[in-house]
Amino acid sequence: MKDKILYWFGADFTHFCSSYYLQKSTDAELYAIIDITNKPKSFFENQTLVKFNKIWFFHDHIKKNTKPDLDYLADFEKKYNIDLLKLAINERMFYRFFDFHNFSTDEILSIVEQECRLFEKVIDEIKPDFLITKEASRHHHQLFCDLCNSIGIKVIMMSQAKIGYKCMLSKESHKFPFPESFNSLQTSNFTFEEIQKYLKSFNVSKQLKSYLDREGGSLKEFIKSVFEYLISDNSHSQTQYYYYGRTKISVLKSFIKSNLHRRQRKSFIDNNLLKKIPKRSSYVYFPMAVDMERNLLITAPYYTNQIETIRHIVKSLPVNYELYVKENPNAASRDWRSIDEYKEIMKIPNVKLIHPSANVEKIYQNSSLVIAIAGSSAFEAAAYGKPSIIFSDQIYDILPSIFKVKNLEDLPELIRKALQTKVISSDVGRYLNLLKKNTFDFDILGFSATFKDKFYHGGNLLDVSISEEKLKDFLMEQKDALEKFTLEHIKRINWYKENVQNKN
Known part of the structure; x- marks a missing residue:
């Protein structure tokens, strides 16, 4: 029976690029949940680089103005031992950090409920053996990882180690994949x-x-991103809760305000904090x-x-x-x-x-x-x-x-x-x-910056159209690094199959 591998993709394309090379080395069914804006969505709908058995676009399943079912959410918490409000209240879009829209309690819980239902539906439908993902930075991504860990799906989460230019793979962010007691560790004479x-x-x-x-790239890329944004239809402001309230005027005002604050605050820092x-x-x-x-x-x-x-x-x-x-x-x-x-x-x-x-x-x-x-x-x-x-x-x-x-x-x-x-x-x-x-060489930040320079105007604009031909060129340019990165994932899959499945 073929392994079923479920990916989580976002604006960071590292794991999509890796999936291109993984499919060449493993005979597995590939699936993906894709958390992306509208323009790059068309790339995933039409691309032929990676063959997926099925994909789900995350934001297609989150609708406005639905009343939350608190009984369902309470049952979900008990069933999977996941604290939903702990994740939701600390979501940067819902509270404290998002100036474009004030989310009500019902809005937040409605979004969380729809996320939970989508995630249960995906898991029930395909019953994945593995989840491959980067570490989560948003509540819904962390929620899905927690859900997979709760029900025994083997999570392979890539995170940057606490030292530079190295990454590790484990079921939780910044956790060793193979727990060891300190006394069992190899002795060392390091000074x-x-x-x-x-x-x-x-x-x-x-x-x-x-x-x-x-970050931000060149002035030329910045100007290009501003022009592209101004002529865009900005439709995701109505369909994706990340963008609720983001009109072009409000974004422009926010940009000016942000730059003004940055300068004023840096001036205060330079004049008042101890050097x-x-x-x-x-x-x-x-x-x-x-x-x-x-x-x-x-x-x-x-x-x-x-x-x-x-x-x-x-x-x-x-x-x-x-x-x-x-x-x-x-x-x-x-x-x-x-x-x-x-x-x-x-x-x-x-x-x-x-x-x-x-x-x-x-x-x-x-x-x-x-x-x-x-x-x-x-x-x-x-x-x-x-x-x-x-x-x-x-x-x-x-x-x-x-x-x-x-x-x-x-x-x-x-x-x-x-x-x-x-x-x-x-x-x-x-x-x-x-x-x-437990780590391997991979400059995830450098890779991400290179991708942003090539596709996102230096990171200034994420809602852009992505050319399959251009992405294929990028895959060839990054071939050596991506093959090594992918090999580490294959090693972890094989380790799971040899050590975990044999015990079940």
């Missing part, structure tokens, strides 16, 4: 200097900066996460108010410690925070607000403890011999020097325990060996 050198060679911040520097690290023998470091990103909204759903989290930390510190809070340099991609938010942080007693350009290596070296909500900072701290505390499940929390907050009331005691913890370089080295074992 802290060797560990730091290794991390610098795979610098995730450098990789992200390179990606963000390419030189104050000389202090005892401080705890808190790196801020970027709002409106998966790291907060999905990974740490109960810690999305970072100002409140800072207050919790300050109240929990020993009296002889200060808290140094550093703005994330990648917050520029979200137009920074409001000036009022920066002022609020600066008002909190015993807090120093640090400029995003400050040397993070020196901060690690001179800190006593790092506390982070998510991200890679806690792991990087271990490389500098510093213990850390995190507020969410992370791939590196297997390290003995990293502590997770399970109850906020225990935070003062946890901080004191962490401050007394010595980081052992061989422990960090053992973790690095585990990371090397």
